[in-house]
Amino acid sequence: MTATAASAGAVPRASGSITRQNLRTFLSDRFGVLFTAIFLGFIVMAILAPWIAPHDPNAGSLLRRLQPPAWLPGGSWAYPLGCDSLGRDILSRIIWGARVSIFIGVVVVLIAGAIGTFLGLVAGFLGGIADTAISRMVDVLLAYPLLIFAIGLMGMMGPGLMNIIVALVCFEWVITCRLVRAQTLDVRNKEYVEAAQAIGLSPLRIMFSEILPNIVSAVIVVATLRVGTIIIIEASLSFLGIGVQPPTPAWGTMIADGRVFMLAAWWVSSFPGIAIFLLVLSANLAGQSLRDAFDPRLTR
Amino acid sequence: MSAGRDGPILSVRGLRTEFPTTRGRVVAVDGIDLDVMPAECLGVVGESGSGKSVTFLSMLGMVRLPGRVSGEVRFDGRDLLGMGARELRELRGRELAITFQDAQMALNPSLSIGSQILETLAAHGPAGSRRLFGRDPGQVGRAIEMLTRVGIPAAAERLRDYPHQFSGGMRQRAMIAIALVCNPRLLIADEPTSALDVTVQAQVLDLIAKMRRELGMSVVLIAHDLGVVAEHCDRIAVMYAGQIVELGPAEAVIEAPRHPYTQGLIASAPWLSDLTRELRPMPGSVPNLIDMPEGCHFAPRCPFRSDACLRPVAMRTAADGRQVRCIRPEAVA
CATH class of the missing domain: 3.40.50.300 (P-loop containing nucleotide triphosphate hydrolases)
Known part of the structure; x- marks a missing residue:
């Protein structure tokens, strides 16, 4: 953390903006940059899937049924990671599957983050009945195991991409809400909030333009860390067969499909498993190094 | 009115x-x-x-x-x-404007000095300019003028600075600029x-x-x-x-x-x-505000206290217009 010490010492007059200092701290953390790059790589891969996937993810042929990866006997470089039980190219399905995983992870965190931030600000700043209502709702939702809650909701709504997003948002906002409420309670008692009231700013303006800028970095960091968790939960739902439905390629369903052949053809389940592992690991480590660089309590 | x-x-x-x-x-x-x-x-x-x-x-x-x-x-x-x-x-x-004791605490650390001045203007400007987001270019000029008037050099550049980049005296000046930017009648x-x-x-x-x-x-x-x-x-x-x-x-x-x-x-x-x-030094200390003496609040520390001080003491106006809350005749003399 040499960069942190340096930035805490002298505040350079010309380039003293907080964001630029944070960026410098972030870039000096090699490990963090590496995993952020891997994470960004997954995103690029997902966006470019139609162009970079070697085969149609849904085109199968029983001639290639359970064909092993290229480096094993019987494999071919045309299908580098082998094929599944329907003879579909595993690499292409992983590339397409990244779309679903990342899309769900990012969209859920964005929507839930927005809802949670708003409710957390309201609860923390206004207090009273609003706080009681929101906080009790949070307490109740936190008492449910996340997966069971999602399975229940999916059971009611039926499978489908939109329904997964709705089900996960229904729970995920709680995480942001709790964080924002706690941070707001802390910031609300600062003198500059009192000063803002003395200046005649409306409660809405105080919440969004005085308090929010002071807590937004914490929200961003937690949101990044949550993307990984959401991806895992989506994969779990798909694995259980109540998430993304075939033929849409999703990592969770791929693992489920392959588990019957685990002993005979380990690659069918293992490669999507490794993909989930790498994506979630890189998302988490990227989030952590973002926190190290942007958390005001660590930098200022 | x-x-x-x-x-x-x-x-x-x-x-x-x-x-x-x-x-x-x-x-x-x-x-x-x-x-x-x-x-x-x-x-x-x-x-x-x-x-x-x-x-x-x-x-x-x-x-x-x-x-x-x-x-x-x-x-x-x-x-x-x-x-x-x-x-x-x-x-x-x-x-009606108010400035606080410690400008370091009373200025928002996450907002530039400029946006804190502009916020005040936006909150009180004509109805059209009261936007929750975005800013009015005419108000930027007003903010620069105000910072210059309170004695901050190169005001136009410092508008973008954050409170931690200001010295203690400068922060106090900036806070005064924020308070006075709408020309209040009482500070x-x-x-x-x-x-x-x-x-x-x-x-x-x-x-x-x-x-x-x-x-x-x-x-x-x-x-x-x-x-x-x-x-x-x-x-x-x-x-x-x-x-x-x-x-x-x-x-x-x-x-x-x-x-x-x-x-x-x-x-x-x-x-x-x-x-x-x-x-x-004055003997004693400020009384606990919870169980205040019923009479003169200062009586416990007063060198001149008498039994009469145990009853509530009203403000009295002397012939020359000065007001004193004390029962002693020489206080009002």
Whole structure:
């Protein structure tokens, strides 16, 4: 953390903006940059899937049924990671599957983050009945195991991409809400909030333009860390067969499909498993190094 | 709309602020009567905890629940305590401004100085410019002008700076700029110099005096340092345990204090003009606001106390207009 010490010492007059200092701290953390790059790589891969996937993810042929990866006997470089039980190219399905995983992870965190931030600000700043209502709702939702809650909701709504997003948002906002409420309670008692009231700013303006800028970095960091968790939960739902439905390629369903052949053809389940592992690991480590660089309590 | 040119701009009658606590009721402000005249500078002095700040926060409707405020506060003829929250908010910042003791705490660390000034302008500007997001280019010019007027060099560039890039004195100046950007008619400066170095203190006080002349506004200068108030104010109100104990022209109160507390305060403060004088600390300490003595609040520390002091003491006005809360005849002489 040499960069942190340096930035805490002298505040350079010309380039003293907080964001630029944070960026410098972030870039000096090699490990963090590496995993952020891997994470960004997954995103690029997902966006470019139609162009970079070697085969149609849904085109199968029983001639290639359970064909092993290229480096094993019987494999071919045309299908580098082998094929599944329907003879579909595993690499292409992983590339397409990244779309679903990342899309769900990012969209859920964005929507839930927005809802949670708003409710957390309201609860923390206004207090009273609003706080009681929101906080009790949070307490109740936190008492449910996340997966069971999602399975229940999916059971009611039926499978489908939109329904997964709705089900996960229904729970995920709680995480942001709790964080924002706690941070707001802390910031609300600062003198500059009192000063803002003395200046005649409306409660809405105080919440969004005085308090929010002071807590937004914490929200961003937690949101990044949550993307990984959401991806895992989506994969779990798909694995259980109540998430993304075939033929849409999703990592969770791929693992489920392959588990019957685990002993005979380990690659069918293992490669999507490794993909989930790498994506979630890189998302988490990227989030952590973002926190190290942007958390005001660590930098200022 | 105006209550007349000659009437007080701020008129306070029987202001009382109390906070219920688990150990009993704390009466932080106990019956304040006060007038602030147009273009006047009124000094308010007293020890920490004497209720100086709470008095003025109460007037602005900024006492948090469970605190309760009662009495009557008229600003330019309008009743502040009976006003709706929205109406009061319109008034704060535009006609009634307040600056706080520690600018480091009172400026938002995550917002640039410029956006903090612009926010005030946006909140009080004409209806069209009251946007929650975005800013009006005309108001940027006004912000730069204001920063220049409070003595911040290269104001246009420093608009983008954050509070931590300003020095202590500069922060205080920036906070004054924020308070004055809407040309208020009354500025309440809450201990503007307490957090500053002595050399910077004088600059900030001069700045407030200069802005008062230029804008023709009234100033309430809250301080615990008699010297600060003596030099810059027309009148002085001395507060003790939630009450005003003495009120009169600044010079008269300093030269010939009549209330024993004011006398003690002056005797215990060092004056550069008379270094040979012996300092006499006041015995005792400020009473606990929960179980306040029923009579004169200062009685337990007063060298002149008598049995008569155990009954409530009212403010009395002397022939020369000075007001003292003391039963001794020589106090009102």
